[in-house]
Structures are given as structure tokens and as C-alpha cells.
Amino acid sequence: MSFQGLPCWFELSVADLDAAQAFYGPILGWNWTSAGMEGLDYRLARAGEDMVAGGLPLDVCPPGTPPNWMIYISVENCDATAQLCADLGGKVWKEPTDIPGTGRFAILGDPQGAVIGIMQLEPMDPPSPSGAWDQRTPGHGTWLDLTCPAPIAGLEFYRKLFGWRRNMQFPAGRAGTYFVFAHEGTRIGGAMGLGESDCTPPPHWLPYFSVPALRRALEQVTQLGGAVLRGPIEVPGTAFTATVKDPQGAIFALVARNR
Incomplete structure (x- = not known):
């Protein structure tokens, strides 16, 4: 199975991450921890052993961004996919950017205005159906x-x-x-x-x-x-x-x- 085009991550942006943990934990069975990122309070949610979602402070998003969930899709080449999006009439809201130890990501807008993320994960950490995306297991x-x-x-x-x-x-x-x-x-x-x-x-x-x-x-x-x-x-x-x-x-x- 190819991971190209498979959902691979979900990211929540809200003002109060502590309150978000208290809400999503009981409903989805998530345990939250800090990602340990210097200068950014990024949280990680796990369902069992699987990392399924991230939490991001809303104030690091562009001004006027409402609280939201961002969906990320796995791609083989982040830069090429971002360029293809632009060529097809979409918009690149966040240019391809490296995440040390994880891979490369970008935020895209389709021609009708819907926003979606893409992620090119490093070879030693491929997306997996038993990771964030699992159609058989609760909490995913x-x-x-x-x-x-x-x-x-x-x-x-x-x-x-x-x-x-x-x-x-x-x-x-x-x-x-x-x-x-x-x-x-x-x-x-x-x-x-x-x-x-x-x-x-x-x-x-x-x-x-x-x-x-x-x-x-x-x-x-x-x-x-x-x-x-x-x-x-x-x-x-x-x-x-x-x-x-x-x-x-x-x-x-x-x-x-x-x-």
C-alpha cells in the first residue's frame, strides 16, 4: 500500500491547550504530553501507543484564524505537491518547511478555499494505518x-x-x-x-x-x-x-x- 494520499496527522489550534486536554482526553481516550519543542508549547495526544494528534497555541496562527482542526495528508514530495497545488489553481498558505526529526510540511488551500496540510515524513518514520489514521480502532x-x-x-x-x-x-x-x-x-x-x-x-x-x-x-x-x-x-x-x-x-x- 502506498502512503501517498493517506491521512497521517490531525492538529488542533486553540487558545487554551490545558482546557483542550481536559476536554478531548475523556471523550477520545487521549493521553497528552509535551512535544518538548523549544519556544513552542506543542502538545502530543496518544491513543494507547499511537500518536494521533497535536495541539498548537492559536496565537501562533495567522491573525483572525478561528479555533480549528487541521488535517494532514501524507505525500512523497512536499515541495512538488505544493507546486502542483499552485499549478492547479490552489494556494500555498505555508511554504514547505522542515520539522527537525519529523519531516517537511506545508499548508495548502484548494481553488474553492478549503485548507488542508501535507506532510512528507522522514523515511525512518513512515505514516501507518496504526498511527493517527486507523478506521478500526477508537481514538483515531x-x-x-x-x-x-x-x-x-x-x-x-x-x-x-x-x-x-x-x-x-x-x-x-x-x-x-x-x-x-x-x-x-x-x-x-x-x-x-x-x-x-x-x-x-x-x-x-x-x-x-x-x-x-x-x-x-x-x-x-x-x-x-x-x-x-x-x-x-x-x-x-x-x-x-x-x-x-x-x-x-x-x-x-x-x-x-x-x-
């Missing part, structure tokens, strides 16, 4: 959603950038059609339109994290000061999902086999 990233004005055009952009392929589609109410895409034949996410509303969000990516049982996780979300924005929703024959917001405003989704 398990699905991606793209919401944008033109999802077919969006997925064509990402096909050229990462090699993702449209896999199936089904009706999605006001959002129109939900288009599922796959990495080397394995379904990893979907894309849909923005819908028709007076308060439609900007184009964006949404990460899903798995939990053992959705109802219990949603109870924890509200008890810990977060909010349930949408769901629970049953994915026929597959799972139950819900979109939620943490107490600081970062939005993500939860998914479970058991309601």
Missing part, C-alpha cells in the same frame, strides 16, 4: 469530509493532487449529493455541497474520530462544555455519526459502530 482518525460549493470539481482537484478516486454517491438532502472518495480502493471520506442557507459556512475539511459508543461520547461532549451541532445520524449499515464543537469553538465529528 477514521473519516474526512469536504464541504464546498462544487464537490465534483473539488474531488477532481484532489484526484490530481493526492490520487483519490470517486467511489460512490448518494443523496444528502439540502447539500445535494454526497460523493465518497477512496485511497487505493479503501473509502476514506466524502464531499458535499454547502447547501442552501443564509449562514452557510466557508469551504472546509472536517475530521472524524472514532469512539466505542456515540451516545456516551455525546453526553461527555455536553458535560464538558461542548455542543452537538448535528446528529446522531445513522449511516445505513455502517455507523452512527455526529458533528460537535469543543468549548473553544473547534469543530470535529465523532463516529461509532454502536449508537
